[in-house]
Amino acid sequence: MRTxxxxxxxxxxxxAGILHGLRLLVVxxxxxxxxxxxxxxxxxxxxxxxxxxxxPAGHRRWEFGVSLGLAIGVASGLGAVLLGxxxxxxxxxxxxxxxxxxxxxxxxxxxxxxVSATLAAVRTLWEAGS
Amino acid sequence: xxxxxxxVVVPLLTALLCVGLQARRTRWTxxxxxxxxxxxxxxxxxxxxxGHGVVVLRVGSWPxxxxxxxxxxxxxxxxxxxxxxxxxxxxxxxxxxxxxRLDAFFHAGWHLMLxxxxxxxxxxxxxxxxxxxxxxxxxxxxxxxxxxxxxQAREAFTYVAVNIVASTILLMGVALLYAAVGSVNMADLAxxxxxxxxxxxxxxxxxxxxxxxxxxAVFPLYAWLPHTYAIPAGPVxxxxxxMLTKVGVYALYRLFTTLQPLHGPEPWLLAVAGLTMVLxxxxxxxxxxxxxxxxxxxxxxxxxxxxxxxxxxxxxxxxGIFYTLHNIAAKTALLLVSSAVEASYGTxxxxxxxGLAHAHPWLGVWFVVAALSLAGxxxxxxxxxxxLVVQAGLEAGEFAGVAVALAVSLVTLLSMLKIFTGAxxxxxxxxxxxxxxxxxxxxxxxxxxxxWGVGGGTLLExxxxxxxxxxxxxxxxxxxLGGH
Numbered sequence: 001m002r003t004x005x006x007x008x009x010x011x012x013x014x015x016a017g018i019l020h021g022l023r024l025l026v027v028x029x030x031x032x033x034x035x036x037x038x039x040x041x042x043x044x045x046x047x048x049x050x051x052x053x054x055x056p057a058g059h060r061r062w063e064f065g066v067s068l069g070l071a072i073g074v075a076s077g078l079g080a081v082l083l084g085x086x087x088x089x090x091x092x093x094x095x096x097x098x099x100x101x102x103x104x105x106x107x108x109x110x111x112x113x114x115v116s117a118t119l120a121a122v123r124t125l126w127e128a129g130s
Numbered sequence: 131x132x133x134x135x136x137x138v139v140v141p142l143l144t145a146l147l148c149v150g151l152q153a154r155r156t157r158w159t160x161x162x163x164x165x166x167x168x169x170x171x172x173x174x175x176x177x178x179x180x181g182h183g184v185v186v187l188r189v190g191s192w193p194x195x196x197x198x199x200x201x202x203x204x205x206x207x208x209x210x211x212x213x214x215x216x217x218x219x220x221x222x223x224x225x226x227x228x229x230x231r232l233d234a235f236f237h238a239g240w241h242l243m244l245x246x247x248x249x250x251x252x253x254x255x256x257x258x259x260x261x262x263x264x265x266x267x268x269x270x271x272x273x274x275x276x277x278x279x280x281x282q283a284r285e286a287f288t289y290v291a292v293n294i295v296a297s298t299i300l301l302m303g304v305a306l307l308y309a310a311v312g313s314v315n316m317a318d319l320a321x322x323x324x325x326x327x328x329x330x331x332x333x334x335x336x337x338x339x340x341x342x343x344x345x346x347a348v349f350p351l352y353a354w355l356p357h358t359y360a361i362p363a364g365p366v367x368x369x370x371x372x373m374l375t376k377v378g379v380y381a382l383y384r385l386f387t388t389l390q391p392l393h394g395p396e397p398w399l400l401a402v403a404g405l406t407m408v409l410x411x412x413x414x415x416x417x418x419x420x421x422x423x424x425x426x427x428x429x430x431x432x433x434x435x436x437x438x439x440x441x442x443x444x445x446x447x448x449x450g451i452f453y454t455l456h457n458i459a460a461k462t463a464l465l466l467v468s469s470a471v472e473a474s475y476g477t478x479x480x481x482x483x484x485g486l487a488h489a490h491p492w493l494g495v496w497f498v499v500a501a502l503s504l505a506g507x508x509x510x511x512x513x514x515x516x517x518l519v520v521q522a523g524l525e526a527g528e529f530a531g532v533a534v535a536l537a538v539s540l541v542t543l544l545s546m547l548k549i550f551t552g553a554x555x556x557x558x559x560x561x562x563x564x565x566x567x568x569x570x571x572x573x574x575x576x577x578x579x580x581x582w583g584v585g586g587g588t589l590l591e592x593x594x595x596x597x598x599x600x601x602x603x604x605x606x607x608x609x610x611l612g613g614h
Contacts, residue, residue, distance in 0.1 A: 063149050063234075063238075064149065064150060066149075067145075067146040067149040067150055067238070068146075068150070070142070070146050071143070071146045071150075074139060074142060074143060074146070077139075077190075078139075080191075081132050085191060086132060086187055086188050086189060086190065086191050087132050087135050087139070087187060087189055087190075088189050088190040089190050089191040090190065
């Protein structure tokens with residue numbers, strides 16, 4: 001598998017893929033994208049990196065990432081509760097031309113869940129196969 | 131009001147914390163504290179729903195019917211309260227049978243399943259009902275196989291297959307109703323179904339009834355239950371046996387009161403109820419194993435709850451709701467006794483067990499209390515539950531149904547006696563230790579059936595108020611859609 005061609009391509013595609021994933025995460029409020037799509041794209045880039053350069057050694061606690069992401073998502077909704085607004089109410093504000101939305105925190109939570117769960121699934125199948 | 135979602139968010143956060151915590155003792159503390167908090171959150175919701183009517187939360191401030199709505203009426207709040215209570219005490223029973231390697235997953239599963247159940251009870255959105263059903267089912271697939279024996283894997287496969295088919299039918303029903311009415315908000319549906327084309331609504335309601343019927347394990351859709359519930363770890367079986375089928379019963383109540391209200395007795399529901407009672411109890415009679423007898427009784431008892439629903443009057447619904455709450459307490463207590471016995475003696479077969487009453491007199495006492503309550507002996511809650519159902523049946527003129535209900539309760543008593551003579555009488559066995567935590571878990575539920583027996587008035591008042599709210603779908607619609 002680990003041919004020169006794959007390694008050369010991966011050196012460009014892996015960072016580009018991760019960057020593209022992060023871009024999807026940020027633009028997701030107004031344009032196609034969002035935490036779920038961004039998480040899948042990022043996880044795919046990481047998996048391509050694994051294919052080209054091998055998986056990192058050691059046991060990872062993926063379930064920790066899944067629960068961390070879920071916790072970020074739930075916490076993003078609890079801010080509104082503290083202010084006496086309905087759960088998961090989000091706010092938008094503009095700093096000059098930059099649009100800031102608190103729902104980005106929810107998307108980050110989804111992103112972390114999707115990346116951790118996908119990588120956990122791939123890693124498990126990987127280890128079962130080899 | 132955010133209170134409507136508290137019984138979902140509290141267990142969700144508890145589950146996440148439990149996965150993150152490494153130290154066993156801290157994890158147990160957090161888990162039990164979270165269970166206690168869930169109970170408090172849902173009791174608070176009961177108080178609010180009783181005082182002010184439907185507690186509505188428009189999640190994210192999106193207006194109904196466009197956004198997602200939580201609408202906790204008294205029935206939903208009561209179900210979430212008893213669900214949280216059962217989750218807490220079955221968790222206490224689990225503390226007595228620790229699986230060190232799987233600990234974190236048990237905790238996460240326990241609380242996530244509670245979050246799914248409470249979500250199903252409290253949501254005001256039919257599609258979200260489906261989503262929360264999936265949340266609790268996916269967690270239950272996972273809990274049912276924890277322990278990882280070959281037998282569990284085999285039986286779990288049936289369980290998963292049956293439920294995936296039922297969930298698909300449920301989703302088709304929701305989609306069809308959406309096609310007919312153009313909404314999945316339950317209040318919006320309730321308001322607009324009468325104007326929609328019956329050619330689409332009727333098959334949609336049929337699909338929903340079938341899907342909920344599988345989950346509730348009514349005749350002829352119950353065959354999966356007795357085998358599945360015989361295999362998981364004891365406390366898991368108690369948690370499932372006490373609560374899971376009742377989520378299906380709740381959904382049937384919601385379907386045939388809020389969405390498509392019954393007006394008077396519905397013959398096919400009554401027939402289903404009668405057959406469920408009879409076939410469940412006959413199945414139980416044929417078993418020689420404590421846990422299997424109790425599993426078949428779950429099916430039989432569901433019949434009474436559906437009977438109350440099928441009579442189609444608020445008074446009968448009150449009887450059905452009382453019955454459901456009583457049965458959850460009594461049934462979970464019995465399953466926890468069986469779980470304690472299995473943990474200490476390695477079996478629940480009536481052929482291998484004997485003389486437990488000598489070795490563990492208090493366990494015997496609590497078993498008898500819960501068993502007599504299940505059979506409907508005064509002054510326990512089961513007596514009032516049966517009396518109310520029978521009274522409602524007589525008033526509706528459904529004499530055949532009442533006769534069946536009474537005959538079935540005699541046979542129930544017979545099979546409880548069978549467990550008692552098989553497992554609790556006879557020469558004392560070689561004594562094995564039963565942990566105080568197991569005792570505590572049984573008492574936590576059996577005490578409820580005693581309390582509701584002696585002081586049944588309070589529960590009856592709550593059940594009546596809940597049924598009155600069900601009988602007024604227009605009030606539900608106003609509460610959810612009001613101001614739009």
